[in-house]
Amino acid sequence: MKIATYNINGINGRLPNLLRWLAEAKPDIVCLQELKCEDNRFPERPLLEAGYHAIWQGQKSWNGVAILSRYGEIQETRRGLDGDPDDTHSRYIEAFVNGVVIGCLYLPNGNPFPGPKFDYKLKWIRRLKAHGKKLRGFGLPVALIGDYNIMPTDLDTYKPEKYAENALFRPEVRQLWRELLKTGWTDAIRTLYPDERVYSFWDYLRNAYGRNAGLRLDHFLLDxxxxxxLQSAGVDKAVRGWEHSSDHAPVWIQLKKI
Structure with missing residues (x-):
């Protein structure tokens, strides 16, 4: 089973790139973030024609998450996280797909620090931690996948000193990440590449992609x-270099058959 995550950064504007990548990479399950479209504008038909069923939760201009599957119909199990009834952002969708619980998430950016957006980010991570504990209690295989907007260690940014006051790299955020892992989750990419700088995001500014001035923001947490x-993993970095690309590249893992 090949599972991927891709912050598409506007699904309708980048649909040709998405369809091209799906045809080339052939992932079985895909988590998408930053759809940036309302539900009625989600491109369900082109994806079905490409062989992918989908569930999604859109939001006008911002956020939005989706799960795609080549296994047929997807059994949706949840939208959103408990713990904040006033949170209306489309940031979490969950489904049971081919025997696996897939949580697709777009964790808040949190900038500027300090401020209410940063506080919301910390609260959201705590809510995710609580939900992850609940999922683990069901005794099913679980993966929490997506754009976490967290650089867990110095290896996850090309220039750690530049991000000292950035919400993606603040010690409060990285501490919550460590606490999340301690509850029993495995960071798939870092497990397979313990000492390498593996990036999944390159800014549009200052030729970041050409200089490989990247960040690792897109993660797989596995029960x-x-x-x-877990068998293998990688980043389809070349996709970031395509014309009109997202500033993220697709990240994937390959799982052994059971």
């Missing part, structure tokens, strides 16, 4: 059952 099946 112990899923972690045992």
């Amino acid at each position: 112990p059952v899923m972690a045992q099946r």
Whole structure:
């Protein structure tokens, strides 16, 4: 099973790139973030024609998450996280797909620091941690996948000193990340590449992609059952270089059959 995550940064404007990548990479399950479209504008038909069923939660101009599957119909299990009834952002969607619980998420950016957006980010991570604990109690294979807007370690940014006051790299955020992992989750990419600078995001400014001035923001957190099946992983970096590309590249993992 090949599972991927891709912050598409506007699904309708970048649909040709998405369809091209799907045809070339052939992932079985895909988590998408930053759809930036309302529900009625989601391109369901082109994706079906490409062989992918989809569930999605859109939002005008911002946010939005979706899960695609080549396995047929997707059993949606949740939208949003508990713990904040006033949170109307489209940032989390969850489904049961081919025997696996897939949580697709777009964690808040949190900038500027300090401020209410940063406070919202911290609260959102705590809500995710609580929900992850609940999921683990069901005894099913689980993966929490998406754009976390977190650089967990110095290896996850080309220039750590530049991001000292950035919400993606603040010590409060990285501490919550460590606490999340301690509850039993495995960071798939870092497990397979413990000492390498693996990036998934390159800014549009200052030729960041050409200089490989990247960040690792897109993560797979796997429960112990899923972690045992982890076989390989990678970043389709070349996609970032395509014309009119998202500033993220697709990231994927390959799981062993059970």
